[in-house]
Amino acid sequence: MRVIRELKSPLNRLFVFETEDGYRVESVFYKGERLCVSSQVGCPVRCLFCASGKNGLKRNLTAEEIFEQYELLKRELPIKGVAIAGIGEPSANADEVVKAIELFKREGLKVTVSTTGYPIEGFKKLIRAPHDGLTISVHAVSEEKRKRLFGVSVSLEQVFSEVEEYFKEASSSRRKKFQIGYLLIKGVNDSEEDLKALGELAKRFRMTIMLMAYNPVSGVELEGLTDEEYEKAFLKLREIGVRVTLSNRFRRDPLGGCGTLTIGREV
Numbered sequence: 001m002r003v004i005r006e007l008k009s010p011l012n013r014l015f016v017f018e019t020e021d022g023y024r025v026e027s028v029f030y031k032g033e034r035l036c037v038s039s040q041v042g043c044p045v046r047c048l049f050c051a052s053g054k055n056g057l058k059r060n061l062t063a064e065e066i067f068e069q070y071e072l073l074k075r076e077l078p079i080k081g082v083a084i085a086g087i088g089e090p091s092a093n094a095d096e097v098v099k100a101i102e103l104f105k106r107e108g109l110k111v112t113v114s115t116t117g118y119p120i121e122g123f124k125k126l127i128r129a130p131h132d133g134l135t136i137s138v139h140a141v142s143e144e145k146r147k148r149l150f151g152v153s154v155s156l157e158q159v160f161s162e163v164e165e166y167f168k169e170a171s172s173s174r175r176k177k178f179q180i181g182y183l184l185i186k187g188v189n190d191s192e193e194d195l196k197a198l199g200e201l202a203k204r205f206r207m208t209i210m211l212m213a214y215n216p217v218s219g220v221e222l223e224g225l226t227d228e229e230y231e232k233a234f235l236k237l238r239e240i241g242v243r244v245t246l247s248n249r250f251r252r253d254p255l256g257g258c259g260t261l262t263i264g265r266e267v
């Protein structure tokens with residue numbers, strides 16, 4: 001694996017890597033201390049709002065290839081933590097991702113992971129991996145809406161029954177490492193009813209909700225919320241009595257923001 005290109009914005013630095021067999025994946029250095037790495041070449045989940053899974057999955061990355069994205073940059077960047085939240089669905093490559101988490105931990109790094117929970121066998125392994133934070137990307141509570149948003153998915157009932165099972169054996173500090181990710185899309189998952197169902201789910205599991213903003217992806221006809229609408233959704237959830245965080249500027253940056261990484265960037 002080698003770095004073949006670097007792109008910079010005032011907030012983020014994006015690196016394009018080429019694997020030995022000629023595939024390209026990307027990592028983003030953000031917040032001046034964290035590296036968001038890819039776990040697969042492409043993605044089998046094919047979320048409607050995301051550029052990374054547009055053409056499905058090409059292949060899994062090995063643990064070494066996931067780790068190498070950090071290793072090739074560590075001398076140049078002050079990396080303190082890694083987010084396995086770039087291209088790919090970590091649950092769909094769980095064995096290699098768990099090995100990569102262990103490699104990162106050996107370097108003294110904090111490691112967080114984002115997953116939709118697909119497939120459930122992989123999700124079970126990730127829940128129990130030595131991560132420092134796991135975000136479950138929910139994006140809609142109604143199964144009908146989830147089917148529209150995800151190309152493939154497991155039902156929320158299945159995902160959260162696994163979480164429930166694990167929480168019975170986990171310490172309270174470990175339980176606090178789990179949160180819900182929810183990407184707001186205008187007219188799709190932002191109604192009062194949607195937010196109420198989301199708030200109730202988070203309350204039941206005492207999880208924080210990370211509200212994410214939609215970043216435009218070419219060829220996708222979806223719209224994000226205005227800042228005002230976004231804040232209104234935040235306040236609505238706070239009213240229900242759950243902890244909520246908002247996407248920071250780094251995650252909303254056109255360069256390297258959530259959902260914008262691709263395996264097809266021209267170099």
Ligand code: SF4
Pocket residue numbers: 043044045046047050051052053054086087088089116259
């Ligand atoms: S958001 Fe994540 S799971 Fe969905 S297609 Fe993109 S990389 Fe895959």
